[in-house]
Amino acid sequence: MQRTKERSDVFMKTSFLILLCKILRMVGKMVGKGSSLPGRIVLKLDPNILQKIKLPEEIVAVTGSNGKTSTVEMIAHVLQSNGKKVAYNKEGSNQIEGVTTFLLNDCTLGGRVKSDIILMESDERFARHTFRHFTPTHYVITNLYRDQMTRNGHPEWVYDIVGESIHEGTHLVLNADDPLVSCFGLGRKDVTWFGVDRLPFSTDRNTSLYNDGRYCPNCKARMTYDFFHYNHIGSYHCTRCELHRNPTEYTVTDASLEDSYIVINGEYRIDLSFSGIYHFYNTLATFAICNLLGIPGEQIVASLNRYTMKSGRIVRFAAGEKEGTLLTSKHENSISYDQSIRVAVQDKRDTTVTVIVDAISRKYYTSETSWLWDIDFELLAADSVKQIILTGRYCNDLAVRFSYCGIAPEKIHVIEDIGEAVTYMKEQAPGYQYVITCFSDKDKFLEKVERRNEE
Amino acid sequence: MKLLFLYYDIMNLYGEAGNMRVLERHLRDQGLDITVVGKTLGDALDFSQYDFIYAGSGTERSQKVVLHHLLEFRDSLAQAIQRGVPVLFTGNSFEMLGSSITDAKGTQHQALGILPFTTTEQSRTRFVTDAIASCELVEAPVVGFVNKCSSCEGIETPLFRLSMGCGNTSHTQEEGLHYRNVLGTHLIGPLLVKNPALMEWMVQRIGERKEGFTYTPKHYEYEEKAYLATYTALRERLPDNQK
Numbered sequence: 001m002q003r004t005k006e007r008s009d010v011f012m013k014t015s016f017l018i019l020l021c022k023i024l025r026m027v028g029k030m031v032g033k034g035s036s037l038p039g040r041i042v043l044k045l046d047p048n049i050l051q052k053i054k055l056p057e058e059i060v061a062v063t064g065s066n067g068k069t070s071t072v073e074m075i076a077h078v079l080q081s082n083g084k085k086v087a088y089n090k091e092g093s094n095q096i097e098g099v100t101t102f103l104l105n106d107c108t109l110g111g112r113v114k115s116d117i118i119l120m121e122s123d124e125r126f127a128r129h130t131f132r133h134f135t136p137t138h139y140v141i142t143n144l145y146r147d148q149m150t151r152n153g154h155p156e157w158v159y160d161i162v163g164e165s166i167h168e169g170t171h172l173v174l175n176a177d178d179p180l181v182s183c184f185g186l187g188r189k190d191v192t193w194f195g196v197d198r199l200p201f202s203t204d205r206n207t208s209l210y211n212d213g214r215y216c217p218n219c220k221a222r223m224t225y226d227f228f229h230y231n232h233i234g235s236y237h238c239t240r241c242e243l244h245r246n247p248t249e250y251t252v253t254d255a256s257l258e259d260s261y262i263v264i265n266g267e268y269r270i271d272l273s274f275s276g277i278y279h280f281y282n283t284l285a286t287f288a289i290c291n292l293l294g295i296p297g298e299q300i301v302a303s304l305n306r307y308t309m310k311s312g313r314i315v316r317f318a319a320g321e322k323e324g325t326l327l328t329s330k331h332e333n334s335i336s337y338d339q340s341i342r343v344a345v346q347d348k349r350d351t352t353v354t355v356i357v358d359a360i361s362r363k364y365y366t367s368e369t370s371w372l373w374d375i376d377f378e379l380l381a382a383d384s385v386k387q388i389i390l391t392g393r394y395c396n397d398l399a400v401r402f403s404y405c406g407i408a409p410e411k412i413h414v415i416e417d418i419g420e421a422v423t424y425m426k427e428q429a430p431g432y433q434y435v436i437t438c439f440s441d442k443d444k445f446l447e448k449v450e451r452r453n454e455e
Numbered sequence: 456m457k458l459l460f461l462y463y464d465i466m467n468l469y470g471e472a473g474n475m476r477v478l479e480r481h482l483r484d485q486g487l488d489i490t491v492v493g494k495t496l497g498d499a500l501d502f503s504q505y506d507f508i509y510a511g512s513g514t515e516r517s518q519k520v521v522l523h524h525l526l527e528f529r530d531s532l533a534q535a536i537q538r539g540v541p542v543l544f545t546g547n548s549f550e551m552l553g554s555s556i557t558d559a560k561g562t563q564h565q566a567l568g569i570l571p572f573t574t575t576e577q578s579r580t581r582f583v584t585d586a587i588a589s590c591e592l593v594e595a596p597v598v599g600f601v602n603k604c605s606s607c608e609g610i611e612t613p614l615f616r617l618s619m620g621c622g623n624t625s626h627t628q629e630e631g632l633h634y635r636n637v638l639g640t641h642l643i644g645p646l647l648v649k650n651p652a653l654m655e656w657m658v659q660r661i662g663e664r665k666e667g668f669t670y671t672p673k674h675y676e677y678e679e680k681a682y683l684a685t686y687t688a689l690r691e692r693l694p695d696n697q698k
Contacts, residue, residue, distance in 0.1 A: 153581040156514040214464050220520040367685040368600040370643050373470030396681035
């Protein structure tokens with residue numbers, strides 16, 4: 001009798017907390033609050049709440065330095081357009097509190113998650129806390145780069161933390177072209193590898209300013225590369241230990257940056273609404289996991305063809321008479337900058353490139369600008385780039401860095417105030433406009449120009 | 456003059472190549488003839504050839520591999536230090552100068568033993584913080600960022616006194632080490648780029664090694680403005696009584 005009562009108390013309490021979470025989320029939405037607070041409150045009341053709800057059979061987690069949000073958005077889109085009910089944290093609330101909010105929100109009061117599949121964007125540093133409560137059936141790891149090192153330490157530090165979040169019984173879906181990510185597969189059998197074959201844009205040498213693939217992440221001996229796609233992403237093997245690029249089950253066998261398409265496994269062509277190598281990888285990872293979850297290749301292609309991202313990383317704008325594109329990058333992440341710079345210099349028209357560094361993060365404060373020395377700004381010495389505008393609080397740090405790029409000083413305009421920089425752009429900046437900046441700073445620019453559409 | 460960028464391709468975690476790029480130009484601006492030499496794992500090292508020696512930060516695992524390599528050339532480095540060659544080690548590279556480094560698993564790695572201190576790493580907390588420091592070398596406060604997981608015990612001659620940041624151990628405001636012309640610090644930035652005064656000090660120390668050198672003061676507008684922007688932003692975050 002006593003035990004039954006206890007059990008029903010537990011049940012009551014869980015139901016109550018689910019209801020509380022739903023109400024808090026509803027109120028939060030009305031007053032425009034973020035999604036982590038309801039989860040935080042519920043976790044205070046019951047730290048083990050996530051172990052008490054009934055989860056669906058498939059739980060997919062996605063982590064990595066770059067491309068998490070885009071990949072999760074595309075996976076959700078493919079699954080939903082193929083009739084699956086998907087619960088996912090679409091607001092990028094990828095820490096334990098946000099995950100709790102979105103899971104409880106999707107629960108019946110009886111404590112059963114209603115969706116067929118849970119899809120989570122998982123913060124690489126917090127996964128070990130989240131996955132204490134439940135274990136993903138599939139774990140997609142896109143890449144590990146130098147990223148937000150002011151809180152992440154460095155890639156190997158993050159590697160160790162992500163490693164703690166990998167449990168027995170989880171099927172790993174790994175980027176074979178990233179040597180550090182590949183280390184997760186050492187000695188494991190339940191791994192699906194994805195990667196990109198040698199293509200016209202691949203290079204024999206690492207062309208970026210540093211090479212984190214120079215030494216093996218497993219044993220620190222020299223590594224040898226057959227080719228690079230960008231930075232340390234490519235085909236490699238260690239000269240001493242067994243680490244090498246694994247044969248891939250899901251492979252981009254053909255692709256074109258100019259015509260924006262990829263072909264997977266020689267037969268599935270996907271036309272992309274935006275070009276870029278990193279977007280190829282995100283699309284490939286999406287294809288791999290959706291196919292593993294049982295969606296046939298043709299149907300994935302149908303869902304992904306010309307799919308336009310909702311997360312709005314690429315924004316077209318007009319500044320007075322000038323047309324332009326804002327390429328959202330990540331401060332403290334040289335690879336994301338390198339990618340944006342490549343997009344800008346691929347354009348052979350006359351261009352002006354504006355770089356904004358004002359708030360280094362929107363989540364925390366720092367003055368740390370050492371990452372500017374890892375970015376290949378030297379590429380902007382291209383003839384097509386007629387002028388460069390550097391703006392924001394850290395424009396002088398940018399100006400120091402740019403004085404080492406082989407760019408004629410008269411091309412470079414340092415204007416601290418973003419408003420004045422926009423005025424200059426409208427009146428004097430030649431050609432098509434590219435703006436490269438972070439989430440933390442992009443609205444400071446976009447509010448001063450006219451937005452076109454988003455891709 | 457020859458500058459050595461030691462382990463340029465592995466101890467380079469926090470944009471630290473910037474230190475060498477800017478230093479090289481500033482020395483040239485003084486009319487000096489400068490060659491930068493990069494050496495790394497697998498290379499033989501002879502420290503008697505250089506007028507300046509630099510190394511930066513690496514991952515904890517990289518640092519152990521580098522240490523193992525550097526141990527073979529320990530005496531050559533110790534002699535250069537005793538002769539007063541300017542040396543700058545930023546990040547965890549300076550930990551190698553001590554007697555040992557104990558990693559997060561508890562394994563003790565014998566270090567160079569050039570200076571009497573020990574380092575202990577752990578894997579739970581990363582100490583990450585902006586920093587403001589003062590030192591005897593220059594008048595201007597020094598700015599930077601600390602990114603480490605270690606603490607250093609037994610340093611008797613620290614380089615900095617911090618008003619913001621994380622010291623050699625959790626219970627001290629003392630940071631880094633200073634011995635003869637060796638500067639060791641966990642402050643990154645890159646340190647010399649972010650701090651024009653410290654850069655000037657270093658240029659003078661290196662320049663002085665050439666007979667007949669006289670230092671010509673030069674202004675670097677953007678470096679000075681960048682320093683002020685960072686220092687002002689950081690100072691705002693100090694408690695009122697420390698501003």
